[in-house]
Amino acid sequence: xxxxxxxxxxxxxxxxxxxxxDAVADKVVTKPSNSDSVVIENEESILxxxxxxxxxxxxxxSEVATQYLVNAIIELELNIATDVEMQELYEKRVEAKLLExxxxxxxxxFGLFDEEKLYNALTSQGxxxxxxxxxxxxxxxxxxxxxxxxxxxxxxxxxxxxYVAKEIKNQVLVELxxxxxxxxxxxxxxxDLITRRRPRRIEYFTISREDFDKSNTFMKEAAASLMNGKTxxxxxxxxxxxxxxxxxxxxxxxxxxxxxxxxxxMKFGFMDGKFINVEDGKMxxxxxxxxxxKTFSAIxxxxxxxxxxxxxxxxxxNADVIENRTVTIGQDNYLVDLRTHGDxxxxxxxxxxxxxxxxxxxxxSLIDFEDEAEVREVVELMRDxxxxxxxxxxxxxxxxxISVHDEEIYEYxxxxxxxxx
Numbered sequence: 001x002x003x004x005x006x007x008x009x010x011x012x013x014x015x016x017x018x019x020x021x022d023a024v025a026d027k028v029v030t031k032p033s034n035s036d037s038v039v040i041e042n043e044e045s046i047l048x049x050x051x052x053x054x055x056x057x058x059x060x061x062s063e064v065a066t067q068y069l070v071n072a073i074i075e076l077e078l079n080i081a082t083d084v085e086m087q088e089l090y091e092k093r094v095e096a097k098l099l100e101x102x103x104x105x106x107x108x109x110f111g112l113f114d115e116e117k118l119y120n121a122l123t124s125q126g127x128x129x130x131x132x133x134x135x136x137x138x139x140x141x142x143x144x145x146x147x148x149x150x151x152x153x154x155x156x157x158x159x160x161x162x163y164v165a166k167e168i169k170n171q172v173l174v175e176l177x178x179x180x181x182x183x184x185x186x187x188x189x190x191x192d193l194i195t196r197r198r199p200r201r202i203e204y205f206t207i208s209r210e211d212f213d214k215s216n217t218f219m220k221e222a223a224a225s226l227m228n229g230k231t232x233x234x235x236x237x238x239x240x241x242x243x244x245x246x247x248x249x250x251x252x253x254x255x256x257x258x259x260x261x262x263x264x265x266m267k268f269g270f271m272d273g274k275f276i277n278v279e280d281g282k283m284x285x286x287x288x289x290x291x292x293x294k295t296f297s298a299i300x301x302x303x304x305x306x307x308x309x310x311x312x313x314x315x316x317x318n319a320d321v322i323e324n325r326t327v328t329i330g331q332d333n334y335l336v337d338l339r340t341h342g343d344x345x346x347x348x349x350x351x352x353x354x355x356x357x358x359x360x361x362x363x364x365s366l367i368d369f370e371d372e373a374e375v376r377e378v379v380e381l382m383r384d385x386x387x388x389x390x391x392x393x394x395x396x397x398x399x400x401x402i403s404v405h406d407e408e409i410y411e412y413x414x415x416x417x418x419x420x421x
Contacts, residue, residue, distance in 0.1 A: 067170050070393060074173040077396055078180060086176075089376070093172045094164055102142075102155045110271045110284045112291060115140035119158060128162040149283070151290045177396060178387045179379045185395070186386060193386075195369065197301035198317045199378045204362040205232040205295050207239060209352065218242065219359045223350050226361065227329055232295045235361075243289045251282045299367070299374075304381040309355035311338060316364055326364055335362040 078086050101107055107117040119140060122129050131139050140158070145151040187193050205222075209215050222235045251268055253259040268281030298306050305313035315325060315338055326333040327346055336348035351360040367374050 070397065071170055071173055073397055073400060074177045078173070078176055090172060090176065093175070094168055097168050097172065098156060098160055098164070110276075110281075111288055112284060113142060113155060115142065115156060115158060122160075122163055127160075127166065129158050129160055131158040144287070150287055174389055174393065175380075175383060178383045178389065178392045179376065181387055181392045181395065182379045182382060183375075194367075194375065194378055194382075197303055197378070197382070198319065199299055199301045199367045199381075200316050200321070201297075201299050201365045201367060201374070202316060202362055203232065203295070203297045204360050205235050206358050206360045207294055209357045209359055214242070215359060219350050219361075222361070223347070226334075226349070227346055229330070232361065236294045239294060240289050244286055247282065247285050247289070251278070251285075254278060299377050299381060301378065301381055303385055309353055311355065312351070312353050312360075316362070321364060322366065332363045333365060335360075335364050 075081065078090075080086050080090060101118050102113040107113055107115075107121070109117065116139075119129050119131060141155045142152040143154040143157060145153055182193070207215055207219070218239060222230075222238070225235070250264050253264045254268065255265075259265060265278070268278040268285065269275055271281060271284065300306050300308065300313055300316065302317055305317075308316070315321065316335060318325060321335070322333055325344075326335055327344055327349060328334075329346060329349070334346075334349040335351060336344045337351045339352075340348045349361055351362060352358075353360060367378060369375060
């Protein structure tokens with residue numbers, strides 16, 4: 001006979017635990033004590049809580065029950081109910097996962113994200129996505145800047161609470177717990193776990209070198225403007241304006257002898273396999289300029305070099321990068337080109353990466369290991385290489401005096417976590 005200790009699990013769609021971690025066994029219940037209480041009653045039928053429990057168990061199964069249990073334990077471990085910073089981090093991670101949809105071409109129309117496609121896809125899969133039909137600016141995103149109708153100010157206008165609860169919440173909670181395991185356990189065992197990876201924060205502006213004359217001229221002028229106080233955002237706006245001017249030049253050629261082949265007419269009047277109004281076509285091309293970012297911020301380590309080439313990342317990760325491979329402009333340290341030898345100065349901050357055929361300006365700074373938020377960002381990069389979801393969950397679930405009064409759920413937990421059950 002299997003040994004059952006004392007955990008209680010509610011199979012309801014709302015799973016809430018309050019109180020301290022040591023009191024988990026007193027807060028979660030396996031079966032409803034009021035099984036005979038009536039939930040629904042009409043002329044044709046009566047549904048009692050006990051019957052509803054069984055129906056939920058049959059339809060949702062042990063997998064969902066276990067997920068509720070695991071989520072509850074994680075929320076306690078992370079102190080999400082009381083830790084405002086952790087709550088904000090959780091919300092930020094959820095938002096980031098939702099925004100991944102906006103980069104998926106499955107939900108694009110004419111090369112741009114179209115929320116209606118996402119809405120149709122998720123609702124067809126049974127998720128309850130709620131959109132505001134009364135919104136005068138449109139039911140679906142993106143919503144664009146009102147002044148020029150080009151830059152996106154909000155991608156998602158609908159409410160994805162149901163999808164988050166069913167698909168994203170558990171993912172985010174488990175990832176945060178993996179990171180907490182690194183902070184609480186692994187870093188205690190290895191003092192140099194983070195420092196030996198030489199994490200660097202970088203901010204960079206980059207454009208393609210494909211059109212050499214145009215890009216080279218722009219970047220040389222941009223280098224001088226940085227020394228005069230301009231920002232990467234200023235450079236991006238200047239470059240975008242150049243691209244918009246080129247689009248307008250091509251658009252203005254439609255119907256003239258300069259477009260005798262009809263190439264420009266097709267460029268603006270035919271998209272996604274169908275003919276469209278050329279004015280709409282120009283708008284889509286204009287918007288695409290702003291959809292392609294040129295300014296980025298990231299943290300790189302010896303184990304996670306982001307989108308940078310090996311040679312460029314290695315230069316940034318050099319132990320003496322700040323002292324020997326950067327020049328200071330204002331308050332920022334700018335990396336110098338890899339080919340620079342001898343004395344370095346501001347003229348050397350224009351970087352050519354031949355491996356990717358792009359130009360860069362790159363600011364480099366060291367991580368402040370006393371800053372918990374910065375350390376957490378580094379740990380996020382290490383999460384999947386330093387931990388496994390299974391081992392971390394087993395560690396934390398094992399802290400609790402868990403036993404189950406439902407044999408099917410117990411067997412499912414035993415299959416997932418044999419070292420505990």
